[in-house]
Amino acid sequence: METTRILIADDDKKTRDFVAAFLSYRGYQVFQASDGQDALEKIELNDVHLVITDIMMPRVNGLEFIKKLKAMRPEIVTIAYSAFANSEMTANLLKAGAFFYLEKPFNLEELETHVKRGLEHQALQNQSFRTKPCIKNRSLLNNIIGESDRMLALFELIEKVADSDSTVLLQGESGTGKELVARAIHDLSGRRTKNFVPVNCAAIPDDLLESELFGHVKGSFTGAVATRIGRFEMADKGTLFLDEIGDMKPNLQVKLLRVLQNRELEPVGATHSKKVDVRIIAATNQNLEKLVSSKEFREDLYYRLSVIPIMLPPLRDRKGDIPLLINSFMEKFNRDKQHKVKGLDRSALEILCCYDWPGNVRELENLVERLVILKGNGIITPHDLPDKYRGVRTSVIQETLALPEKGFCLNSAVEEFENKLILQALEKTGGNKKEAAMLLNLKRTTLIEKLKKKKLIFGPRMMSSS
Ligand SMILES: Nc1ncnc2c1ncn2[C@@H]1O[C@H](COP(=O)(O)OP(=O)(O)OP(=O)(O)O)[C@@H](O)[C@H]1O
Ligand SMILES: [Mg+2]
Structure with missing residues (x-):
């Protein structure tokens, strides 16, 4: 069996050696790094499975390190520890992707329990990774890119619904890939050799949309110089994609509902109805439920369309x-x-x-x-x-701010905010004032002045504003 490789990052050599010795004794292959930057470099050279990291470190601190690591190698499990962390820090660590946070001092047996849990979690993730290829090939075929759980669930759903003739309602913000998904459903369905016909309900003027959808007979209105078939008929035996359905006007909503119920349409000016065999996929970036509550969208049509509702996740x-x-x-x-x-x-x-x-x-x-x-x-x-x-x-940074219920002193809060950011910049740059000033978009001399005025002291393991 492959030996598990663990990297431990801590600027305190004593702690590092101590943890490394214990884990080596337990049969793991252990690498050591003296800070976040060193750890990122070592991870590029050595393919590690799990990382154990201190939070307070010079150059790149633990939180920064975890964020960078997650962007680079999301599959690596990370366990963080610190003697200084508070609940806000813990929340930030977990949000950044840490698997577990331990408070110092900790027991080595306890650490190993979390290492084992982390590795089990990783093995489970890998299993779902291994099941990806068949889905991934299909998604690649249709150019839908994504490997996140949300996207894997979406691929599975697309595969399941593609071959049914059920009406699909795609909802999601603009740019989330609704049209891409609609095409994928068509391409994976038995209708793939027939037409996929898109209609953008928001782009066609209201008075023309009816004839665009259902067609018209010659002379039925000014400008109808010849009989024309509509998009429904173009999509016969194929798929009609009704995009921006939330923009459809109420009078046309009634007519569409009738077609969906009877599978028959009546071209503008015609006396007879025609049978059509069309699979409908509708899409909108509006909140249709809200439009239903405000009576802008017919409730009965909404239920007809959302036989299979699919919500596309925002990026x-x-x-x-x-x-x-x-x-x-x-x-x-x-x-x-x-x-x-x-x-x-x-x-x-x-x-x-x-x-x-x-x-x-x-x-x-x-x-x-x-x-x-x-x-x-x-x-x-x-x-x-x-x-x-x-x-x-x-x-x-602004997102993490919240005004306390009872209010607070703005001046001291601003001061504290500024101090924290200055110390973070110094920590990030290992105390290099020139680089820290650049990070803060300040002149070096301005930063030095501020440090003097505020009596801020920066040390490798000590941050204080006294
Ligand atoms: N998962 C994805 N993988 C690859 N490309 C994608 C993905 N999702 C969207 N795109 C691309 O992003 C662009 C927008 O996608 P699409 O037109 O399908 O979005 P939409 O949800 O229909 O947006 P809107 O509501 O504005 O019409 C397209 O160029 C599409 O190819
Ligand atoms: Mg679109």
Whole structure:
């Protein structure tokens, strides 16, 4: 059996040696690193299964390290420990992807119990990884990229529903891939050799939409110079994709409902109805339930459409897929534009993994296209990213702020906030004031002045504002 490889990161050599000796004795292969940066470098050289890390470390601290590690190698299990952590820190660690947090001093037997649990958890994850290929091939076939649990569940659902003729309602924010999924369902269905006909209900003027959908007979209205079949008939034996269904006007909603119930349509101006065999997939980025409550969307039509409701996750809920999406788009645009951009450096990737992507995959795809065009070759660094993305760190910090119920003293809170960030910048740069000032977008002299004024002291294991 393969020996389990564990890396322990701690700037305190004594603790490190102590834990390493115990784990080696228990049969693990152990590597050591003196801080987060050193650990990231060692992980690139040695394929480790699990990481045990201290939180307070110079250069790259434990939290930063875990965030970077999760972006780089999400499958590595991480156990963190510290003597200083509070509940907020613990929450941040777990949010960043740590498997478990231990308070120092801890018992080595206890540590090993968590190591074993972490490895079991990893084995389970790997099993689901191994079941991926058959799904992944199909998703690749249809260009839907994702390996997160949310996406795997989606692939499974798509496979299950594809071959039924049931009506599907795709809901999700703009850019989450609703059209891509609709096409995948059609391509995996028995109707794949027939037409997939999209209709954007929001893009066609209201008075034309009816004839666009159901067709018209010659002379039925001004401009109807010839009899024309509608999209329903074009999609006969195939799939009709009703996009932006939330924008359909009430009078047309009634007519659509009738077609869905009877599978018969009446072209504008016709006296007879026609049978159609069409599978319907509808999509919207609006909240249809809300539109139903406000009576803007018919409840009966809503139930007809949502026989199989599928909710597409926003990208911010599957951030683990961001590196995969970036790679895939980069490959595509390098190929299309004959460019040779190699990828993103760690900091740039970290920034993009922290960003919330309101425009979802479409926004990410557009950004990668822009980066490939502007960069041409080499590696993308944070400086290549538009300002909007670089500002993300500030917004991440702001998200953690909450006004206490009873109010508080703004001046001292601002002061404390500033102190914390200055100390974090110093910690991150191992006390290098020039680099810390750059991180804070300050002049070096301004930072030094602030440190003097605030009497802030920075030491490898000590942070104080006394
Ligand atoms: N999982 C994915 N993998 C690869 N590309 C994706 C994925 N999801 C979306 N895209 C790409 O993002 C872009 C937007 O996707 P799509 O048009 O399907 O979104 P949408 O949900 O229909 O958005 P809207 O509501 O604005 O119409 C497309 O170029 C699509 O190829
Ligand atoms: Mg769309």
